[in-house]
Amino acid sequence: MAEPRSATSIQTILKRIARGGTAPQFDPPRFHPFPARMPIWLAREFIENLSEPGETVLDPMVGSGTTAIAALLAGRNVIGTDIDPMALLLSRVGTTAYNAEKSARVLAEILDRAKRRLDRRLSVDGVRNNFEEDGQEFLKFWFPPRSQKELFALATEVAKIPAGKHRDLAWVVFSSLIIAKASGASYALDIARSRPHKVEDKPILNPLEGWELKSKSVLKRLPLASGPAEEVTADVHRADARKLSVPDRSVALVVTSPPYINAIDYMRTHKFSLLWMGHELSDLRDIRGTMIGTERGMYSPDSLPPKLEDRIVESIDAPTRLGVVRRYLSDMRRVLLEIHRVLKPGGAVVMALGPSVIASDKPDAGTVIGGLAESVGFLKVCSSFRPLEESRRSLPPPLAARRGNSLGLRMAGEVFLGLQKP
Ligand SMILES: C[S@@+](CC[C@H](N)C(=O)[O-])C[C@H]1O[C@@H](n2cnc3c(N)ncnc32)[C@H](O)[C@@H]1O
The missing domain is CATH 3.40.50.150 (Vaccinia Virus protein VP39)
Structure with missing residues (x-):
């Protein structure tokens, strides 16, 4: 010992x-x-x-x-x-080591398939019908129609790849289209600081246009490009x-x-991405209720x-x-x-x-x-x-x-x- x-x-x-x-x-x-x-x-x-x-x-x-x-x-x-x-x-x-070339390929394929899906005339009402009623309201309020369609096409393709490290990576790229320091795919400003407010005439990042750039920047910034130092594990x-x-x-x-006590409402921001990943707003509210430092x-x-x-x-x-x-x-x-x-x-x-x-x-x-x-x-x-x-x-x-x-x-x-x- x-x-x-x-x-x-x-x-x-x-x-x-x-x-x-x-x-x-x-x-x-x-x-x-x-x-x-x-x-x-x-x-x-x-x-x-x-x-x-x-x-x-x-x-x-x-x-x-x-x-x-x-x-x-x-x-x-x-x-x-x-x-x-x-x-x-x-x-x-x-905490996962990724092979840059293989990951870039997976991410590029998702984009190709999402573009093809969008060509098949996705309607914005059709997109929202995939969500519970409160989720539909949320999407309508916070996301321009074009973002809704493009995010839906991307999310559908990400969800189709097998669960594991590449799907995780794709969700991170997806989320970085939304939770972004500068412009993102929603009407929310200050979203990276966890206090989003709505500004309809802010610059919008169109998800299909932003995917490639975000893929590159996420891949470049992954901390374990060459794998962990020793034979050690992360659980x-x-x-x-x-x-x-x-x-x-x-x-x-x-x-x-x-x-910190009563300071940051993590769910307020994270639901902007998590909703697209299949989490319902009611589940996220329940999680929020079990967070340390929140009011409720x-x-x-x-x-x-x-x-x-x-x-x-x-x-x-x-x-x-x-x-x-x-x-x-x-x-x-x-x-x-x-x-x-x-x-x-x-x-x-x-x-x-x-x-x-x-x-x-x-x-x-x-x-x-x-x-x-x-x-x-x-x-x-x-x-x-x-x-x-x-x-x-x-x-x-x-x-x-x-x-x-x-x-x-x-x-x-x-x-x-x-x-x-x-
Ligand atoms: C200040 S942040 C931690 C930041 C972290 N040190 C970093 O560098 O990214 C606090 C974290 O506590 C988590 N948290 C809140 N309540 C929790 C609970 N009951 N059990 C486990 N984690 C909880 C939040 O989800 C949040 O990710």
Whole structure:
């Protein structure tokens, strides 16, 4: 068994990151947008300093797959879970090695077949009839008729190829026609930042015209062009971070960034693509209800440690906000219990957190989530605040952050919390 991680190494790496002591590095552009992701170089820094080659790293809220990609590049096995189908798709593709020529061929064939399908006079009503009523309304509101027809032709052809890595890749190309930083196939602006609003006269990317370009840019940006570094594996699967299907004491290190409290509604954006992939809006709403950090919940929160309960009741007047905070902390307690269960003794946890949980005017995530972690058996090693470069923030626009409103404060930096299982 590997030596338990020392608390000193956790402290050293977190302090170094907070001081900006690691030379600022920038990630190469990613193959698909995703809000609030961690830079790959940063995840790799944690992984290389806090685990050994061949060990297993876990990210139970893997998002776009940052931890998983970094772990493979560093020669570690990785388990990544999430409940958002878009996160799982991106993580699977990010951790898979693709042969560029073969993939380009598959993608080009999809385009050819979609063009032929469109020649057979697809009507826009005929397209929408394939969806439930709420889906039809959604498509009509957000997508120009031409986009609807072309996306339908492409989606039908993608769905026809056998399930597996090439179909996944094709869905990523498909989604990048819609969820795009600049122009996409819908009327939605700001869609890559998860706060779409409708602008009918914005430039529209016609899907059949955009497919080839998007195929090239996705293929060029895949992180594992030459395969993982060693004989290591990535296990990306759907699971709720509060109830993992990972064996007890099997993981050496956890690197994760849970959703910030009430900040980003991942489903609001992802449904623009997922609807075309066969997910119904009602299913996506159900998934949204089980997301940590969202306003609505499908279950009542567990009770919190009495000191923490007193603290939130004393600090928060508004009943709605109290409910949201209580639910967030209850969810985070369950996540911490699961992480504690699957971690080997001596194993480390690094969490990137939104700076404020209870307070709206100062970073308190280190003490609040750190205290919660101690209550489930962790040793809190340290926490540190790291300001985020403006260009890297996903929400809100930098101006709001400069004005110092509370949402701005939350997103102007992040807290890194270092824990150890004794
Ligand atoms: C801040 S993002 C993670 C970003 C990731 N570190 C990256 O670099 O892309 C938080 C993730 O937590 C996921 N999540 C929310 N609730 C969850 C739950 N109950 N179980 C598992 N994942 C969940 C969201 O779907 C989202 O992908």
